[in-house]
Amino acid sequence: MNEPREWPVRPLDARSLRGLAHPLRMRLLTALRHGGPATASQLAAKLGESSGATSYHLRQLAAHGFVEDAPEHGKGRERWWRAAHGGVSFDETLLKDPDPEVRGAADLFLHEIANQRTQELATWLATRNDWSEAWRRASDMSDWTLRLTPALALDLVEKMHELVESYRALAPEDGTADTEQVRVHTHVFPTHTD
Incomplete structure (x- = not known):
């Protein structure tokens, strides 16, 4: 479990992005954020990697301030590690950086986020029968198609974020029965109709 503390969101810049944009580093950071502190050996077993690889990449994450x-x-x-931040914020300008290495790292970062979310959803689908009927009914895989302007789409994103954030204050105290960590994914993007 994550420690009961407010975690700031860290904005990514070109340097920190290059330190994070690696599939194993991103998986390690996600594991620490969702599962709480762990050793390199524990993370290696959880992620199916060697402890040498997890150790090396944890040190790289620490050098860039993502873990401590x-x-x-x-x-x-x-040696136990924990995430240093609750999340990162991605600046769209990184995709247009003059340095091709930064643009490549930005692209890799976004694709790895999409891969991780796909994996989380696939894991839920594979294990959903292990959960109670109440949790199965409380899960959701919805999608909508709307006709919006960029301004309306941005308004929608901001309102969804505000709504999700409002539930942090409603979180039950530790030890409350039937309380679980819940993942919420949102995606808003334009598509062509042809």
Whole structure:
């Protein structure tokens, strides 16, 4: 479980993006954000990677300020890691950066986010029968097609974000029965009709 603290959102810049835009690093950071502090060995087992690879990439994430030591969890020589931020914000201008390496990292970052969300949804579908009927009824896979201007689409995004954020204040206290971590994905993008 994540520690009960307010986590800031970190804006990505060209340097930090290059430090994060790697599939394993992004998976490690996601695992720490969703599952709480862990060791490189625990993360390796969870993600099907070698502990050498997870150790190396955790150190790279630490060098760029995405993860930090969690010494309150360590015993002996074990090094525990935790996420340093609750999330990142992506600046669209990174896709137009004059440096092709930054543009490539931005593209990789966005595609990896899409891959992770697809994997989360696939995992839910594969394990949904392991959940209670109440949780199965409370899940949702909806989609809508609307005709909007860019201004209306942006308004929709902002209102969805406000609504989701408003539920943080309603979160039950630790130990409340039948409380689980819930993932909410939103996607708003234009499509051609032809």
